[in-house]
Amino acid sequence: MIAKDVGIDPKMLELLICPLTKGRLVFDADRQELVSEKARLAYPIRDGVPIMLVSEARHIEED
Template sequence: MSINKELLDILACPKCKGDIYLDDAGNGLICDKCKLIYEIKDDIPIMLIEKARPVTP
């Protein structure tokens, strides 16, 4: 999956307002502070706290 670099620069974690980054597989956006991953579907990040999943090591 591809997400626009400009979009990634302005997005923040909706829970803590911290920085997020694209995971290695390109399937989601990770917040290290909250330990959550926000899924990307059809190139659209789903930035809803209740839809986020815990990051697994």
């Protein structure tokens, strides 16, 4: 996880959880998102701020 690329404190990223499942999130540096694999949602990071709203999350399609 390279949190410095988005200007987010790495400690904060460790504390964030998916608001829907309460599960862990994986940082996707390429897309600037926090991914909840369990919920199949990707939460955007805008201007260094994680947007932790289900209504703002992108649905991840099955591969």
